[in-house]
Amino acid sequence: MSSQPSSSNPDPEKHEPNCPQGSGISVDITDSRSPTLIEESESPNLTVAQIDSEISETITEPLQDYPVGYPKQAAFQSSDPSWSIYRAFGYLHSRVILELQDELRCMEEELTELDLMDLENGDGHRLRSRKDDRQQAKRENTESCRAKLIAAIRGKLVDYDEIVVKAHELNGFQRPSKRDYRSFRTWFWNVKPLNYEREEQFIKRKEDLITLRHGREWAGFDGWVEKCIQKLHCRLTHRIFSTPELRAKTNDEFMYYYSSTRIEKLVGIIITIIIFILLVLPVVAMYKLTTIGDRNSTFDAVGVLVVFTLLFSAAMSLLTKAKRHELFAASAAYCAVLVVFITNFGSDGPGGRS
Numbered sequence: 214m215s216s217q218p219s220s221s222n223p224d225p226e227k228h229e230p231n232c233p234q235g236s237g238i239s240v241d242i243t244d245s246r247s248p249t250l251i252e253e254s255e256s257p258n259l260t261v262a263q264i265d266s267e268i269s270e271t272i273t274e275p276l277q278d279y280p281v282g283y284p285k286q287a288a289f290q291s292s293d294p295s296w297s298i299y300r301a302f303g304y305l306h307s308r309v310i311l312e313l314q315d316e317l318r319c320m321e322e323e324l325t326e327l328d329l330m331d332l333e334n335g336d337g338h339r340l341r342s343r344k345d346d347r348q349q350a351k352r353e354n355t356e357s358c359r360a361k362l363i364a365a366i367r368g369k370l371v372d373y374d375e376i377v378v379k380a381h382e383l384n385g386f387q388r389p390s391k392r393d394y395r396s397f398r399t400w401f402w403n404v405k406p407l408n409y410e411r412e413e414q415f416i417k418r419k420e421d422l423i424t425l426r427h428g429r430e431w432a433g434f435d436g437w438v439e440k441c442i443q444k445l446h447c448r449l450t451h452r453i454f455s456t457p458e459l460r461a462k463t464n465d466e467f468m469y470y471y472s473s474t475r476i477e478k479l480v481g482i483i484i485t486i487i488i489f490i491l492l493v494l495p496v497v498a499m500y501k502l503t504t505i506g507d508r509n510s511t512f513d514a515v516g517v518l519v520v521f522t523l524l525f526s527a528a529m530s531l532l533t534k535a536k537r538h539e540l541f542a543a544s545a546a547y548c549a550v551l552v553v554f555i556t557n558f559g560s561d562g563p564g565g566r567s
Contacts, residue, residue, distance in 0.1 A: 273461040286406040292462055293470060295393040296400075297425035300415050306380040313373040320366045327359055386423040392436055393426070394419065400468070434532045435480050439471055454479075484532055491528065491547075495521040499555055511555075518551045 259267075276292065279285040290296045331339050339346040339359070350357035389397070398416060407413040416422075442450055446469060451460070459470035495517055502514040526544045529535050535543065 271458055273458050275461060276463045276465070281404070281406055283406070285404065289400060289404075289406075290397075294426040294473075295424075296397050298389045298393065298397055298416075298422050299425070300418060300421050301383050301386070301423045303380075303383070303421055306376065306383070309376055310373070310380065313369065313376065317366065317369055317373060320362065320369065324359070324362055324366070327362065331359075383423065387426065389422055389424040389426075390436060392440060393424065394422070433534055434484075435473075435476060438480050438483070439476050442471060442476070443469060487528055487532065491521060491525050492550075495551055496554060499551070514555050518548065518555065521551065522548045 274288070276285065276288050279288040290298065328340055331337065336349065339349055343360075346357050346359055350360075401413070401416055442454055451469065454471045454475045455469070456472050456475075459472060462470055498517045499514040502510040502517065522544060525547045526540065529540050529543055
């Protein structure tokens, strides 16, 4: 798969950069997005299949290769986003924030007292100008107490703002789902990586735990689909919904790793089928009713519209984690489509023709 550079008869499909002579390296750019370097001196007889095999080879460190203790626990918690569960230390954050808050309150009172003292002593000009305050302090051969205090307040405010912002970000993290928490506790009980009771008690503080798993969808319908796949676990499902790298992570027959990407594709197919059904069934039902042409059939069509709009809203709420305004907008659009359908077929029906 290599070719020598030639300027007399260039190949439009392959382009060779100017490599130093004798380097033993040629570039195969059959696909311009993925150039492949071939060391001719080391591997002159490799076939295309062997080269692809070398490029595709990956290294996966199995869980059982890690020593029991914090190494194994860290390997387990980093092996899947579902188990990236840690403590938020909400109580300690509150204590630190309250401590800084009271320190700032004391500084605030001290600054107010200093301002009032200068005002009562006839040094009100020091409050109207930083320059006058510093010059007065210079004449007194001392440092401005106000400037020194404000500098201390600035440093304390930076610490306070930083911890408040971090606490706010931590509060935005999701709590581990019941399924992920149960799996984590089960693994912890079976393996027992730690032998000191105080160090392993963090897992029992469920209300103070957060998960690093990203995505609002996974705690709902996606998680239920994955749970169903686990209950139907067999060699076929494991091969379909797991990658070779995930299968190589452990040899434990009771622990399964599934690819979130593949499960999301299955969920997407299921949701697409459900939406298709919710669009086709009411259309067919209302078409049958509106073609009758009497008054009762119109009311029946409106009833079908209401029922399927409620079903659509319920499906949106259960299958996704749509926000309230998104749920309202989608339901309104769905209802509007069905209303237009009723109007058009109602006017074209036997009772609507002139």
